[in-house]
Amino acid sequence: MPQALSDTEIARALGGLANWRGNAGRLSRTVRLPEQAHGTLIGRVQRDAAELADHAQFERRRGELTFTVTTGFPGRVTEPDLWLARRIEALLTELT
Template sequence: MRVPEQAHGALIGRVQRDAATRSDHAQFERRRGELTFTVTTGFPGRVTEPDLWLASRIEALLAELT
């Protein structure tokens, strides 16, 4: 999904705030105009309910921007 580069900072901030509300973590990487999010958990090898919620939230935020 393409998101304008000028929207990256606001998107990152919203994802980080949403992650904090669920005690979850989302890492991001910017490279050559691309922005990649990785949802991480405190339980290696497991996908938790907050992880799934955050991934869904990221998708919803992206949909708002496109």
């Protein structure tokens, strides 16, 4: 079972993840991107999340997509969550 990160560790990690916000329970980010790109990005993120046994939830709004990253352990942010957030950033860079 992955270790929960402290508030200090989470804050430090978020310092390197522009536009992400979070707390001990989850990480999230909203991006503006054309709706036709949502499906491709969601599919790739879901595949990466499954490899980590992590979870990424998606909320679509007109021209926006919000990612919420959580582990299977409610109320915890762990290193796999941070890895997935970094992966989402890399995919966004690749797709935009």
